Amino acid sequence: MPASLIDADSLLAVDIGTVTTRAVLFDVVEGHYRFIAIGRAPSTAAAPFRDVGEGVRQAIENLQAVTGRTLLTGDHKLIMPVQNGLGVDTFAASLSAGPPIKTVVAGLLADVSLESVKRLARSTYTRVVETLGMNDQRKPEEQIDSLLRLRPDLILIAGGTDGGATRSVQKLLEVIGLACYLLPAEVRPVILYAGNKALAAEVKSALEPLSSALYISPNLRPSLETEDLQPAQRILAEHYAQTRRRQMGGLDELSAWAGGMLVPTAYATGRMIRFLSQDSQNGILGVDIGASAISVMAGFGGELTMGVYPQLGLGEALSALLRYTSLDDILRWIPLDLPADSIQQYLYQKALYPGSLPAVPEDLAIEQGVARQALHLAVQAAARDFPPGAKRMGAGLLPPFDLILGGGGVLTQAPTRGQSLLMLLDAIQPTGCFTVFLDQNGLLPALGAAADRNPLLPVQVIETGAFLRLATVVAPIASARLGTPILDIRLVDQSGNETRLNVKQGALETLPLAPGHSGRLFVHPLHRADIGFGPGRAPAQGIPVSGAVLGVVIDARGRPLRFPADHVRRREIIKKWLWTLGG
Amino acid sequence: MLAPVTHILPLTTIRRERLLPLPGRVVARLEQKVSPVDVIAEAVMGQEHVLYDIARTFGVSPEAADKMMRVSNNETVQRGQVIAQSAGLVPRSFRADRDGRVVAVGGGQVLLEVGGGTIELYAGLPGTVTRLIPERGAEITFSGALLQGVWGNGRVDTGLMLPLLSQPDEVLKPGRLDVSLRGSVLLAGHCGEAAVLQAAAELPVRGLILASMSPALIPLALQMRYPIIVMDGFGRQAMNAVAFKLLATNVKRETTLCADPYDRHLGTRPEILIPLPAAQEPPPPRDIEAFAPNQRVRLCRAPHLGEAATLLNLLPGLTILPSGIRVPAAEVKLESGEQIVVPLANLEILG
Numbered sequence: 057m058p059a060s061l062i063d064a065d066s067l068l069a070v071d072i073g074t075v076t077t078r079a080v081l082f083d084v085v086e087g088h089y090r091f092i093a094i095g096r097a098p099s100t101a102a103a104p105f106r107d108v109g110e111g112v113r114q115a116i117e118n119l120q121a122v123t124g125r126t127l128l129t130g131d132h133k134l135i136m137p138v139q140n141g142l143g144v145d146t147f148a149a150s151l152s153a154g155p156p157i158k159t160v161v162a163g164l165l166a167d168v169s170l171e172s173v174k175r176l177a178r179s180t181y182t183r184v185v186e187t188l189g190m191n192d193q194r195k196p197e198e199q200i201d202s203l204l205r206l207r208p209d210l211i212l213i214a215g216g217t218d219g220g221a222t223r224s225v226q227k228l229l230e231v232i233g234l235a236c237y238l239l240p241a242e243v244r245p246v247i248l249y250a251g252n253k254a255l256a257a258e259v260k261s262a263l264e265p266l267s268s269a270l271y272i273s274p275n276l277r278p279s280l281e282t283e284d285l286q287p288a289q290r291i292l293a294e295h296y297a298q299t300r301r302r303q304m305g306g307l308d309e310l311s312a313w314a315g316g317m318l319v320p321t322a323y324a325t326g327r328m329i330r331f332l333s334q335d336s337q338n339g340i341l342g343v344d345i346g347a348s349a350i351s352v353m354a355g356f357g358g359e360l361t362m363g364v365y366p367q368l369g370l371g372e373a374l375s376a377l378l379r380y381t382s383l384d385d386i387l388r389w390i391p392l393d394l395p396a397d398s399i400q401q402y403l404y405q406k407a408l409y410p411g412s413l414p415a416v417p418e419d420l421a422i423e424q425g426v427a428r429q430a431l432h433l434a435v436q437a438a439a440r441d442f443p444p445g446a447k448r449m450g451a452g453l454l455p456p457f458d459l460i461l462g463g464g465g466v467l468t469q470a471p472t473r474g475q476s477l478l479m480l481l482d483a484i485q486p487t488g489c490f491t492v493f494l495d496q497n498g499l500l501p502a503l504g505a506a507a508d509r510n511p512l513l514p515v516q517v518i519e520t521g522a523f524l525r526l527a528t529v530v531a532p533i534a535s536a537r538l539g540t541p542i543l544d545i546r547l548v549d550q551s552g553n554e555t556r557l558n559v560k561q562g563a564l565e566t567l568p569l570a571p572g573h574s575g576r577l578f579v580h581p582l583h584r585a586d587i588g589f590g591p592g593r594a595p596a597q598g599i600p601v602s603g604a605v606l607g608v609v610i611d612a613r614g615r616p617l618r619f620p621a622d623h624v625r626r627r628e629i630i631k632k633w634l635w636t637l638g639g
Numbered sequence: 640m641l642a643p644v645t646h647i648l649p650l651t652t653i654r655r656e657r658l659l660p661l662p663g664r665v666v667a668r669l670e671q672k673v674s675p676v677d678v679i680a681e682a683v684m685g686q687e688h689v690l691y692d693i694a695r696t697f698g699v700s701p702e703a704a705d706k707m708m709r710v711s712n713n714e715t716v717q718r719g720q721v722i723a724q725s726a727g728l729v730p731r732s733f734r735a736d737r738d739g740r741v742v743a744v745g746g747g748q749v750l751l752e753v754g755g756g757t758i759e760l761y762a763g764l765p766g767t768v769t770r771l772i773p774e775r776g777a778e779i780t781f782s783g784a785l786l787q788g789v790w791g792n793g794r795v796d797t798g799l800m801l802p803l804l805s806q807p808d809e810v811l812k813p814g815r816l817d818v819s820l821r822g823s824v825l826l827a828g829h830c831g832e833a834a835v836l837q838a839a840a841e842l843p844v845r846g847l848i849l850a851s852m853s854p855a856l857i858p859l860a861l862q863m864r865y866p867i868i869v870m871d872g873f874g875r876q877a878m879n880a881v882a883f884k885l886l887a888t889n890v891k892r893e894t895t896l897c898a899d900p901y902d903r904h905l906g907t908r909p910e911i912l913i914p915l916p917a918a919q920e921p922p923p924p925r926d927i928e929a930f931a932p933n934q935r936v937r938l939c940r941a942p943h944l945g946e947a948a949t950l951l952n953l954l955p956g957l958t959i960l961p962s963g964i965r966v967p968a969a970e971v972k973l974e975s976g977e978q979i980v981v982p983l984a985n986l987e988i989l990g
Contacts (some may be wrong), residue, residue, distance in 0.1 A: 102905025
C-alpha cells in the first residue's frame, strides 16, 4: 500500500463558478482514491447574496442527499476531520465566480517585463485596465490620476532583471505608491511585486502600508532571456481570496476550511494539465468554457502555458463579444437558417441570464455556434504564448497534442457526445493523433485544488477513469485537393477483427471501437499526408488505440477549416459532420 | 432550488443607503421628502494632481530638497506661493503655478491636488430621508409600486407616465411621438427604430419604458439624455403581462425611472418607482426565494421569452427538452392558458 494511503483521507472539493457551485467528494475505495459523488447548487457570489457561503452549503447538502453521508453540522459548519463516520478529512476549494479583477500592470520594456507581467495577468481572471511602462509618455501625475480614477483591485509590478535596472523601477514605484497613498484605505489594491529582487525590501517597506496586501515574488524576468511566471502565478493563486474579498463574502470561512488554499479555478485546472504533460511526448491541452471566462491551458513537458479570457466567457461578457468577432464568424458554425438578428438577441439575452439554457434546437444551435467561435478565439490567443520550440505540422497550426481535455457546461450539457466532440474539433482545430476527453463532472479543478493537500489523490482518480473518453482522433494535414484519398486506414481490434477505411481530403469519418475495447490503428498516408509523424509517415507497428464513446474519428477536413461560400451548402456540410458523429 | 427574483410589486417599501465615495458634507435633513435629482450630500475632490520634483529642479538630493520645503501636508497653496526655497546669500525659490492643496510632501517632491470640484450625491429615488450617515450620505425610504427591468441606460428622471400602447406587443413608431407628450415618461411596447429614440429626445421626454428593444439600438440608447428602461429583453417581444397590468393601472401618475445598468454582482437594476400613499408601511421586497407551485414567474429564454406564467409544479429528476438537453424543469401555465415545460434555469420569480 502506498505510504500516503495509510491515512486514507477523504476529501471534499468545492468549485464556485459564476452559475454553479459544485461539491465533489473523493474517498478511498478498495485501496484507491475514487470520485464518489457530486452535489450542485446555484452559485450565490452575485447579488442578492454576494456571499459564496449559501451556494456552497446547498451544494454540500445536495451531496449529502446523494451519498447519505453527513458532512455539515446542524449550524452548517463542515465536520472536519471525520468524527464517528461523519464529515471529511480534508477540504479544497477553487473559485472562478465574480467580475474580472480590475488590474494594473507595470513594467519597464514593452517586449520584456511588460510582456511577461501581462502574461501573468492573463493567467487568472483579470481585466487589465491600465499599463504603466518606461516608454509611457505621460507625466507621473497623469499616471497617478489615471490610477485614482480606475481604482484597481490588483497591481502587478515587474521590471528590471536581477542585478539590473533599479532607478526606472523606483520611478514606477513612486507613481504607484503616491496613487495608493491618495486612495481611501478601504479601496487600496492588492500589490504583487515580481521585479528586480534587489528592490524587494524597499518595495515592502514603501508599499506594504499603502496596499490592502503586498506580496513579493521571485522576479518574472531574472534575466533578459529567462521568463519564469510560475512562482508569481502561485503567489497570486494562493492569495486569490484576498483579491476577491471586496467583491463577495464567505471566502474567509471557505479559505479557512481549505487551510488557506482557495485557488482560482483556472490555476487548479492548469496544475493538473501541467502534471499530465510531464510524461507526454507531445503537449496536453485543457480548455474550460465557463460563464466567467474561457481558460486555455497547454502543458509541454511539465511546462504550463495558461490563458484566461474573461472577455470571451459565455456569461455577462457575451454582450461585448462582437468587439472581438463578427456575426458572420459566429453564423458560419450554425447549421440552421437563422437571421443574424437572432444571434445578437441571443448574445444580449444570455448576458442578462448567464445560467439560462437552450430549450429549443434553434437556441441550442446558436449557443453551440457562439461557444465554438469564443473558444476558437481563446485558443488562437493562447497559442501566441505557446513555447516557440513546440513542433508544429505547418505554419499557423497548433502544435500536436497527445490529449485534449474539455470542460464547461456547454460541452457537458450537450445532448450528444458527438456535439461535444465536434465543438472541440471545430473550435480548436487540432492536428495529428490525439485522444479527446470530456470532464463531464467538472473534476479537473477539484483535483487540481486537492493536489496540494493530497498529491496521490489526483493521480489515482484519473487512473480510475474519471473523465469520459470521447474519441481517439486522427487529424491529418495534407495539401491534396478536396476529395483526393489521403489515408488508407485499417483498425484491428483486440479480437483481431479488421475495419478498413479510405479517407478523402475534406472528410470526417468514424470507426467504431467501444469503450473498454482496444485495438491498433494502421495508417497509410497518401500524397504526403502528415498525421504527426512527418509527411507520408506512420508507425509500421500501428498506433495503439483505446475504445471510446465515439470510437476512432478521422478528421480530414483540413486546417484551417474552410466552409463553402454558399450558405445552403455550408449548412448541409455542418449537418453532415454532426450526423457522422451521431447527430 | 434558489430562484432569481425580479420585483414587480404594486406596493412595497424600499430602503437604500446613498453614500459619497469619500467623506463630505450631508445636506439632507431627516424626514426630508426628496426627489431622485435632489442633492443629499456633497464633497470636495481635486480633479487632478501636479507633481513638483524639487530635488531635480534644484539639482540636489531628495533629503536636501526636503529641508527646503516651505509647505506641509494638507496645506492650501495659492498660485505663486513659495513651495521650496534654497539657502544661501541668494536663495532660489520654487513657486506653485496653480492654486491647490498639498497632498504629499517627501522624497524631494510635492504633490498638489488642483482643480477642486464638488461631487454632488443625488437621492437617486423619490422618498423620505429616514437616516443620516455622517459625512457620507443618507438612507432614503420609498413606498409605492416597484418594477425592475433588465436593461437601463444609466439616466434618472421623473415625469407623468403616459401610455403609448393598448396591447403589450405594440411596436412604437416615430409618428406616435408628438408635442403633447413633452416632459412625460412614456410607456411603450417594442422599439426597433433609431428614429423613435431620436424623436423622443427632440420633444424631449422625461423617460421611456419599453417592453423590448432591438439590440442594434443599444449604442444610441446609451447616448440619450433621458432614461430608458427595457422591461423584458432584446428582440421583438411583448411586455410581460404582470408588468403591463401594473403599469397600465398607474398611468398619469408621477413616475421615476432610475435606469441603472443591470449589475449582477452589485445587485443594481433598472427600476421604475411610482410613489403611492400607504396607511402603514408596506412590506419590503423579498430578494431570496425558492421555486414553488403557484408562483408567478417569467421566462427568460426562448421560446416564450419574457412571458409571464404561473408555476404549476416542479418536475422530478431531469427532463429532456426539445433541444435534447436534460435538466431540472417545471411545468408552467402561460397567460394564454397553454401549459409548457421549462427548465428551471430559464425561470425567474416575479414578486
